[in-house]
Amino acid sequence: MTNRTISALLFTLLLIFESSVATMAFVQATGQDDPLLTIGGKTVDKDELIYLLSKGNKSEPGTPGMSRDEFDENLDLFINYKLKVREAEAKGLDQSEEFLKEFESFRENIKAPFLIRNSLEEGELRKAYSRMQEIIRASHILLQFPANASEEDSMIVLRMAMKIEDEIKNGGSINDLAVEYSDDPSAQINKGDLGYFTALQMVQPFEDAAFSLQPGQVSDPVLTNFGYHIINVKDRQPNPGQVRVSHILIRIDENAPNGEDLAKRKVADIYNEIQKVSTIWDDIVKNYSEDPSSSLKGGILPWFSVGSMIPEFEMAAFSLTETGEVSPPIRTRYGYHILRLEEKRPVESFESMEESIRSRILRDSRSTMIQSQVMSIQKSRYNFDENEGNVAKLRAELNTTTKSGFAQYLTEKDLAADQLFSLQGKSYIAQDLADYMAEEEISLKIKTGTFDAWYERFAASELNKAEEADLAANNKEYRMLLKEYRDGILLFSLMNEEVWQKGLMDSVAQKAFYQKNIQEYxxxxxxxxxxxxxxxxxxxxxxxxxxxxxxxxxxxxxxxxxxxxxxxxxxxxxxxxxxxxxxxxxxxxxxxxxxxxxxxxxxxxxxxxxxxxxxxxxKKFDETRGFVIRDYQEYLDKNLIETLRKKYPVKINPKAKEETFIALNQ
CATH class of the missing domain: 3.10.50 (Chitinase A; domain 3)
Structure with a gap:
């Protein structure tokens, strides 16, 4: 038997998702003209066998194809598998609560890679990782909106931002202008200099603008939730990755008139002491560092990357090149530091960072952007047509209602039959929205109004259902994978009931089997x-x-x-x-x-x-009980197959069988 032979274990588990993509070409190349099998009156398409055999195909190109004997052996195993699935369905195992719950869980997991959202998320992941290969140093000026700003207020802020932009482009210093105009409180200290940062460390519109600029360029006003920003990129460099340092901290006593001088003198003395060959770093840290969280650990700090620490500390840390190298004293708002390099490592691979990047993307505004794009594509693809007049009317009437009073208000105002939208030719009315709200046992954080919040959620839910139905109907790879999981769960349930548990738990039957076959033990x-x-x-x-x-x-x-x-x-x-x-x-x-x-x-x-x-x-029964159970389970399995072949007559279509064999050897 070659590595293309389907083992009984494959048909038992049928839970290997990772190789499904490799079978796509096989699945798409096959048709559904004639059924391969009829089992108890139910047809089985040849696509299913081709899919499963292709999934296990690990042969290199140019190697010999599957022989007739191998194909016949696989077909026989496939028939046994489908007989068991047929019996599981006849016993109603596909309607059990346990099955439905498990299958729904699998469906949620396997559909994700096929959804529109997944491809959009993947694009954002790759873009973020690509940007992470660089670090940018930029300065900015922030102009915030006044509280409860009107449209006119917003325009005034925008015009001011454009005026400052022109000043900078005409030679003005963004750092001086930041001190004069910026609403960012830190600008009075850092003059708008943000230091170095990389992807996912700024809000998305700010990041997009910064990464579109080259050193020396100034952005147009960039709108974020904070207000309008003017951004001036100072430098772009390859990302140095992560660094781990230990440090000594000497704080400045702000209450002492000469606190600055005392701290400066103390850190200089410590630095001179460190230069001596006999000095032990850990002892110096323990004796002098005023950072209680690290002083007893040799001053060790967690790994950090660019944009994670205050700029002065960060620049000093990344400027160290040799393990054990010690920096001159540097000043930050916390006091004076001496740093020692412990270790550096480059930016990690995409695979190792993928889940971390995904988590960060889904926590920021990109998640809302992706959802908006998903709905836009779904609406176009599935013929979503909103009744704008009715939606505007319902918004005006219902935004101030509560969830609990929504349905009653619809009835009282005779609005329940008002159309909201049509989707793939089906009309959805306000009552459908009320029914959806009643079924959802969650409370939404309402930022706009009750109608707007729930209408958006309801429309998204129906669009997602339309996409999943489209997948099941038109994506053969997804349909095959879904069927594989469904049948795999049913097979497992039947085997557990009829073979595994029976063989394991029935000690009387085990001993009878042992006595009958004692010559084997x-x-x-x-x-x-x-x-x-x-x-x-x-x-x-x-x-x-x-x-x-x-x-x-x-x-x-x-x-x-x-x-x-x-x-x-x-x-x-x-x-x-x-x-x-x-x-x-x-x-x-x-x-x-x-x-x-x-x-x-x-x-x-x-x-x-x-x-x-x-x-x-x-052998005594207790000496060989494990082997008896194994053999008894094999006996039960064999008997089950013999019984099912009598119960569900199997008919093989010779033409479809030959087409299947040819397809597998192309």
Whole structure:
């Protein structure tokens, strides 16, 4: 059987999703003209067998295809598999609460890679990771909107932002202008200089604008939730990755008139002390650092990347190049620091960062943007047509209602039959929205109004249903994968009920099977033996002194093993017990009539001590129960298949069978 043969285990589990993409070409190349099989009156398409066999195909291009015998063997296994699924359906296992819950969970997991949202998310992930290969240093000026700003207020802020932009482009210093105009509180200290940052460290519109600029360029006003920004990119560099440093912190006593000078003098003395060869860094940190969170740990700080720390500290850390290198004292708003480089590492691979990037994207405004794009594509694809007049009217009437009073208000105002939208030709009315709201046991954070919040959610829900229905109807790869999971769960349930649990739990049936097939559970001739494999030949004489000339006993074994384990535990390997000797690699060479022997086997000398022999005899049930259960389960499985073949007659379509064989060998 080659690696293209479908094993029984494959049909038992059927839960290998990762290779499904590789089968897409096979799935798309097949048709559904004639069924391959009819099982108890139900048809089975050849696509299904091609899909499953292609999924297990690991052959290199150019290798021989599947032989007739292999194909027939696989077809027979496939028929057994489909018979069991047919029986599971007949027993109603596909309607059980347990099945429905498990299948729905699988459906949610496997549909994700096929959805529109996934491709959009993937694009954002790749864009974010690509941007992470660079760091940008920029300055900005922020102009915020006044509280409860009107449209006119917003225009005034925008005109001011454009005026400042022109000043900068005409030679004005963005840093000086930031001190004068910026509403960012930190601008009075940093003059608008944000230091270096990379992707996912700024709000999305700011990031998009910054990464579109080259050093020296100034942006048009950029609107974010904070207001309008003018951005001036100063520098772009490759991302240095992450750094880990330890540090010494000397704080400045703001209440002392000469606090700055005292701190500066102290950190200078410490720095001079560090230059001495005899100085131990950990001792200096422990004795002098005023950072209680790190001083007892050698000053070690967590790994950090660009944009994670205050700029002065960050720049000093990333300027260190050699492990153990110590920086001159630097000043931050926390005081004076001396840094020592512990380790650096480059930007991690996309695969290792993927989930972290995804989590961060889904927590910021990109998530809302992606959802908006998803709905836009869905609306276009599935012919979404909103009744704008009715929606505007319902918004005006219902935005101030509560969720609990929504349905009653609809009835009182005779609005329940008003159309909201049509989707794929089906009309949805206000009552449908009310019914949806009643079924949802959640409370939304209402930012606009009750109608707007719930209408958006309802429309998204129906659009998602339309997309999933479209997947199931028109995406053959998804449909095949869904069927594979469904049938796999049913197969598992039937086998668990009819074979595995029955074979495992029915001890009476196990013993009856054991008695009926006792000839299969026989000991061959055995001998009580102790085998010592000599690994260190210098210890051979010591072993002989203890073992030679003494009858085999538990006391002798214990004495020998305690003696060599305490002096040279690697000198010997041992094996003991009542062992079948006819096929044993060492005992098969032994003379059963000699109690002490030395034998060569597999390149090693073995000392063999023999005791009492036992002739061939049946194994006791408890000695072989595990094998009995295994064999009994195989027996139950075989009987189940024989019963199902009688219960559900199998008809094979010769033409479709030949087409399947050809498709698998193309």
């Amino acid at each position: 026989q000991w061959k001739g055995r001998v009580n033996a102790y085998i010592v494999k000599v690994l260190d030949m210098t210890q051979l004489d010591a072993a002989r002194k203890i073992l030679q000339g003494n009858p085999l006993s538990d006391e002798l074994i214990a004495s020998f093993e305690s003696s060599y384990e305490s002096t040279n535990s690697l000198a010997f390997q041992t094996e003991s017990g009542n062992i079948e000797y006819s096929e044993h690699p060492v005992l098969s060479k032994a003379n059963m009539n000699e109690s002490y022997q030395e034998l060569e086997a597999n390149g090693h000398l073995h000392i063999v001590l023999l005791g009492e022999k036992t002739n061939a005899e049946p």
